[in-house]
Amino acid sequence: xxxxxxxxLNAERRARRAAIVVTDMGDGGARLIRQGDAVxxxxxxxxxxxxxxxxxxxxxxxxxxxxxxxxxxxPRLVVIGAVHISQALGPMAKIxxxxxxxxxxxxxxxxxxxxxxxxxxAEWPEDVLKRQPLDAYTALAAVTHDPKVDDMPLKAALxxxxxxVGALGSRKTxxxxxxxxxxxxxxxxQIESIHSPIGIDIGAASPAEIAVAVxxxxxxxxxxxxxxxxxxxx
Amino acid sequence: MEASAYIDEARDxxxxxxxxxxxxxxxxxxxxxxxWGSAPRPVGSHLVIDGEGNFQGSVSGGCVEGAxxxxxxxxxxxxxxxxxxxxxxxxxxxxxxxxxxxxxxxxVERLG
Numbered sequence: 001x002x003x004x005x006x007x008x009l010n011a012e013r014r015a016r017r018a019a020i021v022v023t024d025m026g027d028g029g030a031r032l033i034r035q036g037d038a039v040x041x042x043x044x045x046x047x048x049x050x051x052x053x054x055x056x057x058x059x060x061x062x063x064x065x066x067x068x069x070x071x072x073x074x075p076r077l078v079v080i081g082a083v084h085i086s087q088a089l090g091p092m093a094k095i096x097x098x099x100x101x102x103x104x105x106x107x108x109x110x111x112x113x114x115x116x117x118x119x120x121x122a123e124w125p126e127d128v129l130k131r132q133p134l135d136a137y138t139a140l141a142a143v144t145h146d147p148k149v150d151d152m153p154l155k156a157a158l159x160x161x162x163x164x165v166g167a168l169g170s171r172k173t174x175x176x177x178x179x180x181x182x183x184x185x186x187x188x189x190q191i192e193s194i195h196s197p198i199g200i201d202i203g204a205a206s207p208a209e210i211a212v213a214v215x216x217x218x219x220x221x222x223x224x225x226x227x228x229x230x231x232x233x234x
Numbered sequence: 235m236e237a238s239a240y241i242d243e244a245r246d247x248x249x250x251x252x253x254x255x256x257x258x259x260x261x262x263x264x265x266x267x268x269x270w271g272s273a274p275r276p277v278g279s280h281l282v283i284d285g286e287g288n289f290q291g292s293v294s295g296g297c298v299e300g301a302x303x304x305x306x307x308x309x310x311x312x313x314x315x316x317x318x319x320x321x322x323x324x325x326x327x328x329x330x331x332x333x334x335x336x337x338x339x340x341x342v343e344r345l346g
Contacts, residue, residue: 001263003255003346010252013241025267028315028343056278058267067267067341069278 001030008032009071016073016135020050025058025065052225073137074099075163075222080125080153081144082109085168088211089141090118096215098139098222103128105149125153139164139218141198145173151180158190164221166195166214195221247291251282251345260285261345262306266293270321271336281340285310293340294320306342315343 005021009032012019018035022043033039039047043066046059050070059066077093079086082104093100101119104110110122121128134140140157142150145168154177157165169177174196181191199213200220243249254261264281266273274295281291281299283306293302298320305318321337 001343001345003252006248006252006255006345010248013248023265023341023343025317025341056276067265069265071278 001028005030005032013071013073016137018051018070018072018137020047020071021069022047023067023069025067073135075137075139076101077139077141077218078103078134078153078157080104080140080142080150081146081168082106082111082115082120082122083143084207085143085210085214087114088208089143089214090115092211092215093218094118096219098215098218101128101132103153104144125149125156129153129156134160134162136161136163138162139166139221141166141168141214141218143168143198143214145169147177147180151177151184154194155181155184155186158186158193163225164195164218165193166198166217168198168210169196171197245290247280247282250290251280254282254284255345260310262309262342263345264293264302264306264318264340264342266338267317267341268339269336270338273336273338275338281306283307283310294338298338298340302340302342309342309344313344315341317341 001023009019009021012034020033021030022033023030033047035051042061046068050056050068054070054072056069059068075098077098077100079089079100079102082102086102090100090102101121102115103121103123103125105122105124107122110120112120134157140153140162142154144150150167154165154167167174167177178191195217199210200216202213204210204213241249251261251263262283264283266275266277266279269277275292279293281289281293281302283289283303285307287303287307289299289303292299302318305316309316318340319337
């Protein structure tokens with residue numbers, strides 16, 4: 001592999017953008033394909049599949065054996081609200097392989113005592129997201145049900161194409177939230193993609209059970225992402 | 235080099251390889267391209283090796299890294315990529331086989 005390709009690949013990985021290295025097993029020639037690059041034909045289909053599934057592998061195209069190495073950013077979870085649910089969701093998601101960051105400007109909630117060993121930002125979401133923008137490999141769960149705290153990051157998550165956007169609240173709370181988001185310029189299609197009521201339906205009652213339901217919903221969204229928009233990534 | 239909050243730069247083989255190249259070291263890249271049965275590291279996993287046999291990353295659970303490093307030093311010398319195969323069915327299994335019972339193919343190439 002050319003060193004230039006390695007440098008470009010690492011730049012994509014550092015920026016949390018997906019990329020594929022295609023290596024010809026016959027002559028060793030390599031090329032870098034970034035998410036969004038136009039690739040024609042059979043290779044285009046194989047690249048789109050690798051970007052969707054994150055699976056690397058060998059493919060035979062026009063008598064050549066090509067190795068596609070898919071470099072996808074690791075999924076992560078941003079939780080808005082340092083509440084009781086988040087205390088359970090943080091460690092659970094971490095164990096499941098989804099590193100967690102919790103954001104809550106209310107310093108009484110966002111204390112290291114309540115969230116040992118979890119990345120915690122006792123700041124307004126807009127300040128944190130300015131430094132660390134959301135992306136397609138990030139899930140966002142808003143669980144404060146305080147519009148001042150939840151609304152801005154919800155819109156940011158929808159605009160960034162986060163693979164999962166969930167919002168806690170009753171149907172009534174959510175109906176009011178929808179009105180506010182529409183007024184902020186969020187489209188009806190984006191509203192449809194919000195998971196609310198949050199979490200898969202397992203009859204969760206306690207904060208920890210709700211955390212299980214939310215985590216399951218995040219995993220499902222991650223593992224099925226892009227399936228509805230097949231080929232759109234190519 | 236700008237540090238990323240999302241990659242473990244101290245352990246990431248591709249980031250390490252880039253640094254080695256910048257330091258003027260000769261580097262080989264080994265990649266798991268195919269696995270059968272139970273394999274310890276998934277397809278796409280990397281081991282990077284320099285001309286002196288220093289290595290980072292993994293292509294197995296430590297079972298075949300030694301053999302890959304030896305081959306990689308040859309690849310650095312000749313510049314010619316090669317495909318290695320390891321498994322219990324391999325005749326050298328008693329020496330560098332995979333105890334998990336799987337089989338893997340590893341592509342070794344020189345960087346640059």
